Amino acid sequence: xxxxRPHNIGIVLFDGFELLxxxxxxxxxxxxPGLEVNYLSKHDSPVSSAQGVRIVPTMRFxxxxxxxxxxxxxxxxxxxxxxxxxxRQLTALASSADIITSVCTGSALLAAAxxxxxxxxxxxxxxxxxxxxxxxxxxxxxxxxxxxDGNLWTSSGVAAGIDMAVAFITHxxxxxxxxxxxxxxxxxxxSNPDNDPFAV
Amino acid sequence: xxxxRPHNIGIVLFDGFELLxxxxxxxxxxxxPGLEVNYLSKHDSPVSSAQGVRIVPTMRFxxxxxxxxxxxxxxxxxxxxxxxxxxRQLTALASSADIITSVCTGSALLAAAxxxxxxxxxxxxxxxxxxxxxxxxxxxxxxxxxxxDGNLWTSSGVAAGIDMAVAFITHxxxxxxxxxxxxxxxxxxxSNPDNDPFAV
Numbered sequence: 001x002x003x004x005r006p007h008n009i010g011i012v013l014f015d016g017f018e019l020l021x022x023x024x025x026x027x028x029x030x031x032x033p034g035l036e037v038n039y040l041s042k043h044d045s046p047v048s049s050a051q052g053v054r055i056v057p058t059m060r061f062x063x064x065x066x067x068x069x070x071x072x073x074x075x076x077x078x079x080x081x082x083x084x085x086x087x088r089q090l091t092a093l094a095s096s097a098d099i100i101t102s103v104c105t106g107s108a109l110l111a112a113a114x115x116x117x118x119x120x121x122x123x124x125x126x127x128x129x130x131x132x133x134x135x136x137x138x139x140x141x142x143x144x145x146x147x148x149d150g151n152l153w154t155s156s157g158v159a160a161g162i163d164m165a166v167a168f169i170t171h172x173x174x175x176x177x178x179x180x181x182x183x184x185x186x187x188x189x190x191s192n193p194d195n196d197p198f199a200v
Numbered sequence: 201x202x203x204x205r206p207h208n209i210g211i212v213l214f215d216g217f218e219l220l221x222x223x224x225x226x227x228x229x230x231x232x233p234g235l236e237v238n239y240l241s242k243h244d245s246p247v248s249s250a251q252g253v254r255i256v257p258t259m260r261f262x263x264x265x266x267x268x269x270x271x272x273x274x275x276x277x278x279x280x281x282x283x284x285x286x287x288r289q290l291t292a293l294a295s296s297a298d299i300i301t302s303v304c305t306g307s308a309l310l311a312a313a314x315x316x317x318x319x320x321x322x323x324x325x326x327x328x329x330x331x332x333x334x335x336x337x338x339x340x341x342x343x344x345x346x347x348x349d350g351n352l353w354t355s356s357g358v359a360a361g362i363d364m365a366v367a368f369i370t371h372x373x374x375x376x377x378x379x380x381x382x383x384x385x386x387x388x389x390x391s392n393p394d395n396d397p398f399a400v
Contacts, residue, residue: 018227019223019226019227019230020223020224020227020385022223023219023220023222023223023224024220024223024224024227026219026251026253027218027219027220027251027358027359030219030251030252031251037251037252037253039253046246046256051226051227051230051231051237052230052237052258053226053237053239053255053256053258054255054256055253055254055255055256056246056253056254056255056256058252058253124386125386126384156386157384157385157386158227158384158385158386158387159227159362159385159386159387159388160386162359183398184326184357184358185220185357185358185359186324186325186356186357186358186359186360186398187358187359188359188390188397190388197388198383198386
């Protein structure tokens with residue numbers, strides 16, 4: 001269990017984010033006592049997921065002052081990796097956070113913003129070859145449910161974000177708290193980051 | 201594989217619904233080709249989840265004409281089981297649907313509306329004793345990740361809804377389609393309804 005517990009997580013929303021990339025981890029995080037979850041966006045208006053349904057953000061990018069950032073993937077990332085304004089906003093958000101996490105192709109956004117340099121990271125399998133074209137000196141690990149490297153946590157595709165969120169809670173809040181959350185939501189957990197059946 | 205494939209699923213939203221009860225199954229269903237997912241509510245205004253974040257519904261209850269209904273759980277169910285207007289709306293929605301599904305304490309709402317009579321069903325473990333006080337002749341099965349009885353599919357707590365959604369897709373669309381979806385979202389599936397580690 002780490003000494004520096006996170007208290008306030010900001011989930012970065014953008015049009016075309018993948019639903020479960022956000023709400024899988026959010027379910028785990030929001031059920032952890034002492035952890036506040038905010039949903040960040042450029043504007044106040046609802047944000048469209050890749051699956052169509054729209055979510056009302058709780059806070060604008062510039063108002064966030066939490067300690068942890070979660071960046072989801074989804075087809076919206078395809079254009080955002082080339083959007084200088086978004087990457088500048090992401091860099092500003094990341095610079096004020098102690099811990100940066102991503103799910104699925106969210107790591108392409110972190111890579112494009114230069115936030116993964118000299119680190120090991122992972123991403124989803126279907127988009128692996130596309131994601132690794134971003135950034136310079138990044139060690140991309142294909143067989144990994146998630147990768148924890150320093151203050152960076154990156155997960156594999158979509159549902160892997162849930163496993164990463166549980167590992168994150170276990171790391172910072174301890175096994176007992178994590179078990180309490182996973183029992184409450186009846187989540188069958190994969191607690192081994194190397195157990196990645198989708199890498200073969 | 202069943203002959204009568206569902207085409208249009210309506211997810212019933214209400215204030216205090218549990219996030220992953222909705223967006224776990226929604227991720228699986230919305231990634232299945234030929235399946236449309238709608239988010240139903242009493243009003244047009246955003247609906248608050250039990251975890252705070254608000255969702256914009258896509259359709260009012262009275263406008264829905266799909267073949268399948270999904271009723272999530274969450275703390276909002278505690279008052280809704282005693283809300284005659286809501287139960288009347290739920291009964292009307294169910295009467296026009298061919299298939300009715302629930303996640304977690306969503307089955308308390310179905311039971312309170314009389315929709316589970318003479319059927320076998322399940323629900324989550326933490327609220328089991330409360331849920332079974334609703335309805336008359338219902339066989340509540342405690343050790344079950346989900347129960348499929350005729351046109352009724354009920355799942356255990358929160359994350360179990362994801363396993364039920366995969367079983368649902370396997371039943372109606374076949375193994376190949378289900379595998380394609382679960383590989384795409386890198387979901388480690390529990391395909392055995394009797395494998396319920398939270399029942400012990």
